[in-house]
Amino acid sequence: MAKSLTQEFVKGLWAEVPPFRLVLGLCPTLAVTKSIENGIGMGIATTFVLVGSNVLVSALRKLIPSKVRIACYIVIIATFVTVVELVMQAYAYPLFLKLGIFIPLIVVNCIVLGRAEAFASKNGVFRSMLDGLGIGLGFTLALMALAAVRELLGTGALTFWVTPIQIFGPSYQPFKFMVEAPGAFVALGLMLCLMNLVGKK
Amino acid sequence: MREMIKMVIVLTILSCFSGGVLAYLRNSTQDRIDNQVLEFVKGPAVRTIFEGAGNNPIADRFTIKDGDIQRTFFVGIFEGEPRGVAFETSGKGYGGDVGLMVGIDVKDNKLIGVGVTTHAETPGMGARAKSEPGFVAQFKEMSLEKPFKVAQDGGSINAISGATITSRAVSAAATDAEEIYQKLKPQITEDLKKFNK
Numbered sequence: 226m227a228k229s230l231t232q233e234f235v236k237g238l239w240a241e242v243p244p245f246r247l248v249l250g251l252c253p254t255l256a257v258t259k260s261i262e263n264g265i266g267m268g269i270a271t272t273f274v275l276v277g278s279n280v281l282v283s284a285l286r287k288l289i290p291s292k293v294r295i296a297c298y299i300v301i302i303a304t305f306v307t308v309v310e311l312v313m314q315a316y317a318y319p320l321f322l323k324l325g326i327f328i329p330l331i332v333v334n335c336i337v338l339g340r341a342e343a344f345a346s347k348n349g350v351f352r353s354m355l356d357g358l359g360i361g362l363g364f365t366l367a368l369m370a371l372a373a374v375r376e377l378l379g380t381g382a383l384t385f386w387v388t389p390i391q392i393f394g395p396s397y398q399p400f401k402f403m404v405e406a407p408g409a410f411v412a413l414g415l416m417l418c419l420m421n422l423v424g425k426k
Numbered sequence: 427m428r429e430m431i432k433m434v435i436v437l438t439i440l441s442c443f444s445g446g447v448l449a450y451l452r453n454s455t456q457d458r459i460d461n462q463v464l465e466f467v468k469g470p471a472v473r474t475i476f477e478g479a480g481n482n483p484i485a486d487r488f489t490i491k492d493g494d495i496q497r498t499f500f501v502g503i504f505e506g507e508p509r510g511v512a513f514e515t516s517g518k519g520y521g522g523d524v525g526l527m528v529g530i531d532v533k534d535n536k537l538i539g540v541g542v543t544t545h546a547e548t549p550g551m552g553a554r555a556k557s558e559p560g561f562v563a564q565f566k567e568m569s570l571e572k573p574f575k576v577a578q579d580g581g582s583i584n585a586i587s588g589a590t591i592t593s594r595a596v597s598a599a600a601t602d603a604e605e606i607y608q609k610l611k612p613q614i615t616e617d618l619k620k621f622n623k
Binding site: 285288289290292293296297300301303304307308311312314315316318319322 | 429432433436437440441444447448451452455458459462463465466
């Protein structure tokens with residue numbers, strides 16, 4: 226069971242990458258991956274909340290009575306989410322407009338509560354921080370990968386920050402389906418399939 | 427019993443602490459957030475209305491208390507003279523309130539132009555009031571004497587086809603703006619003098 230510190234961090238990047246391996250946190254995964262920019266924004270916001278709540282939950286794990294632990298976790302997580310929401314409104318308002326309701330919805334994201342309950346409440350502060358960072362980064366990369374596929378096929382361009390960069394040139398006919406809601410399911414299904422194929426070897 | 431008390435105490439302390447942190451953050455980001463909202467939600471409409479103005483109309487603004495409502499007025503300076511004010515009103519649309527930014531030329535007592543800010547109208551129908559500049563362009567330079575009405579109601583505004591309710595909402599908001607302007611005119615002229623260079 227005892228893993229090295231590096232392993233705690235790295236597991237979030239591949240073995241336990243949330244949307245593909247644990248198939249958790251699909252609501253933001255499906256909804257915001259219309260462009261890479263949204264994916265990065267959502268990923269960073271979630272990572273911040275994950276690291277913050279993991280550290281605090283693990284620091285307070287001996288003080289929190291087990292009967293009200295979920296309520297305590299939710300208070301901690303909600304606080305960090307509101308911090309993200311305010312900071313994003315103040316410094317990245319256009320991104321906030323695009324992500325909209327999905328920022329406050331990080332509170333009910335299974336990944337965040339799941340890590341608090343399954344990991345941070347049983348492990349030390351530093352380990353919990355690494356775990357949060359790893360899972361968060363894995364989530365961000367997963368969102369980016371999914372968003373890249375959808376945006377590239379759906380619009381023929383990639384948006385890293387504000388302005389789209391044309392990749393396929395003007396002769397490409399955009400496959401609009403991919404940036405709409407059903408395209409998210411198809412793309413996610415294909416990604417899951419690919420991950421399983423690669424993992425088999 | 428002891429466990430019960432501990433639960434209450436822990437939850438109370440945690441909630442108080444997080445409340446405190448958030449209140450502090452809220453206070454310290456309030457101004458910045460207000461500015462960002464003005465810039466990105468109302469900014470585009472204000473800038474289109476005050477095209478060619480020699481100042482930054484988002485930064486030059488003042489507020490007037492109108493009953494219980496705090497109204498924000500954006501100032502447009504043309505040829506060194508602060509003669510334009512823009513403020514927001516709203517009318518009942520098909521999917522809720524349609525927010526309208528109305529720019530008024532204080533000197534000639536006429537409209538400079540209008541622009542839709544926030545709305546929840548149907549895409550492709552009522553939403554065209556915002557996405558197609560042709561509709562709001564009809565309001566340019568209109569005089570304030572008559573209430574604004576769409577053609578069906580005996581006015582001179584050509585409604586967006588298929589979106590009469592939205593067109594009426596915009597006209598009603600513009601009429602509303604005219605009334606507010608007449609009511610607050612003394613204060614507006616007073617406040618505008620501060621922007622004279």
